[in-house]
Amino acid sequence: MNLDLTEEQKLIQDTAREFATAELAPVAGELDRGGDQKIFFANLKKLAELGFMGLNVSEEYGGTEAGVIAFSVALTEVARACASTAVTLSVNNMVCEIIQAVGSEAQRQLYIPKICSGEYLAGAFALTESGAGSDPAGMTTTAVQDGDHWVLNGSKIFITSAPYAGVFVVWAVTDKSAPKGKGISCFLVEQHTPGLVIGKKEEKLGQHASATNELLFQNCCIPKDALMGKLNDGFRVAVGELAGGRIGIGSLALGVGLAAMDAASAYSVERKQFGRKIAEFQAIQWKLADCYTDLDAARLLLMNAAFKKEQGRSFGKEASMAKLFASEAANRACYEAMQIFGGYGYTCEFPIERYARDARICSIYEGTSEIQRLIIARDILRGFS
């Protein structure tokens, strides 16, 4: 066992950290409060130029081919500064990877370079529907073949990056009579396609700079070759690719948790009460010890999942464990950090309250903590039956 990052991985981590510190951290608070979206977009472009939109994608398609561990550490660094940027990055990488994994050669050539280069600010992953969240196989959006086209009807909700995504990976029912989950296919839909309507924007607790919208398909007509992967095999793709995405979300959560704890540690050696630095009280020391222990365990779980994926081994359970643990640990860390800041932590003058709001979604999206536990338990029990 070797727990060190390689030189290349370290380089990527350093690059991400430098960029995040110099460019993202100074604007994250402003973007959270509804600041100029152009800044957010400009940073996405710069990140694309740094090669961060396709970290685990082949160079042939404009990717960086740096691997999954590099992806994870880069995302953590970005999330330390701005979770909204990090989630966009995570979804973009996931979309590139899906297209690389199941798309045709033409689809790969057409879309991946655009996301990797920043020509498209984002790609979107459109699975969830109002009635189908944890149970995406319960979706009702349909795709019906009509001559040389597919016609999509229905709606999706909670779609990250929808208003500025260049391409959408969309799941729809193609065989209503098939057993649940067996009649779903995956499509690539370009922005501005007639019949694709960007709907309501969600007002959220956190991650404000990242847009989350409804998507409506109103007789949305896409070419026949917009089908990605095999017909009626889409659900399997979604489930498989979400596992990779979970490494992204876990890494994001870790970054936010670390940002909160680092801020709290710095504060605890500055702030004095009762004539002493509050860091001198065991109550504060214990919080720091517990939270950093949690976060380090999260990091190791993430590295383990990333390593397995990089090795081409099965990694679904590991990714779920990492996402479950990291997201819950990040939440705890943010609230403990706020506690260490006392009343100040509750005000918008310090970034802690933003960290707490940003972290909270991590145990919900890309599969809630309950769904992660379901996946983990199923995998474990398989070994005993």
Add this chain to the structure above:
Amino acid sequence: MIFELTEEQKLLRQMVRDFAEAEIAPGVEARDEEERFDRELMYDKLGELGLTGIVFPEQYGGAEADYISYAIAVEELSRVCASTGVTLSAHLSLGANPIYLFGTEEQMQTFLKPLAEGSKMGAFGLTENSAGSDAGGTKTTAVRDGDDWIINGSKIFCTNGGDAEIYIIFARTDKNAQKHHGISAFIIEKDTPGFSFGKKEKKLGIRASPTMELVFENCRIPAGNLLGEEGEGFKVAMKTLDGGRIGIAAQALGIAQGALDAAIGYAKERKQFDKPISSFQAIQFKLADMATEIEAARLLVYQAAYRASAGLSYGQQSAMAKMYASDVAMRVTNEAVQIFGGYGYTREYPVERMMRDAKITQIYEGTNEVQRIVISAALVK
């Protein structure tokens, strides 16, 4: 032991609940969003209902009810709107109660009566920039000048600040005395020359409740506004906070109950995998834990309230109640958001607001670390 509310307490609960649901609930999201304190709705009406002086004797404008009734009122208001809950708690426990506990007859007639009747609102300014948990570190000064006191300094994080008419302020009157012994309490009215308001805080939660900086620049007040003995201000503050913790504990309890109610409603309606999510053990057990913790919190809160009314010591019990109820509020609101899934993260449902509101209950009126200090000090003394 009788684990049953009296008829009056039950009637009061029903009355406050009906009022909160009918009048406070509408607009609660907008007031949060706009950081807007609606004085008439969130305070004046509480006066009409007899809540603003609920625990004080009738001769001082009160309703002469017990502390359990007070806790119930704060709980029911907070179940719907935590900002309204803290408005009442800060007014009654922190603004009015120290006058009742330490005031002269004249101060009670002049200041307590209008506060209890609800024609004026109270607030409490103890915390300073560098004196939070360590209130003994107060730097604001009061210097005697003939028949007056002259106050200089500033206070931060004052709930009801700006809107309240009457403020209980702590200032150092003897620089040479030992830390805790040189502080005195004063009653200061809004619009006193030299008393102004500084920054209003932007906050994670309880956004409809104003949190203000108070600034004193050669603010001159009559000697008759000294509350309690000179040099005994720290004691005034600590006694006041003992009672205040019952209010905050009740606030936390109400927030938790509101979140549980919302989560139960949602869990029964929301279907995934063709079943209501309430049919999954993961959700059922969450609800069971939430309800059990809330019940335990409620008993701790009512116990502290009971002891306060029965004339028993209750400092340790109110610290336990505040610490436990606020931790429960955090856990319960967090789980409620989880039960709502992605919807819980949006402003369309109330649980994200409840979670934002819950966090402050672990911090103000003594952080939970300070509560542990209070509790353990009583244990090992």
